[in-house]
Amino acid sequence: MKSEPETRIVKGKDVSFGITDLQAMENSTSQWDGVRNYKARNYMRDEMKLGDKVLFYHSNCKVPGIAGIATVVREGYPDYTAFDPGHPYYDPKSNQDTPKWFMVDIKLEKKLDRVLPLSELKQYRELREMVLVKQGRLSVQPVRQSEYNFIMALL
DNA sequence: GCCAACGTTGGC
């Protein structure tokens, strides 16, 4: 899951969020609101299950890379920020009866001692097929078990 | 339903 720790201005409001922000939340837990992409939504709504591990990624910043490990602590439910006209993530096409956007809650498990940079991840043959490396542009994306294991072994 | 125009993402 990608977060943007440095720069994220939506409708004039700073909605940036990084691993230290997650750490500062009660129980190191946060809802993952604001995702407005169908593929990313489908993963959160349909695929992500309680206890699933999450690679917490820092994007669009000085050193893009994996910053920590988190866990899914609540499965997909409607992203209510889309219902609020005053909210930066407001979407008039979504409402209580037929919610268009979904989110999960995640809890920080471990903040890495150093960010594992994308530039390094790109160098490993074992990660050649990783969505992050191949496609990049998708804010919530699946990680293969083998890729996850490989990355864990790097830490 | 096609596809051109436009908007966004995100590494560099």
Added chain:
DNA sequence: GCCAACGTTGGC
């Protein structure tokens, strides 16, 4: 700030 890759919109 640039720009390539990807996503969305809307006229036809």
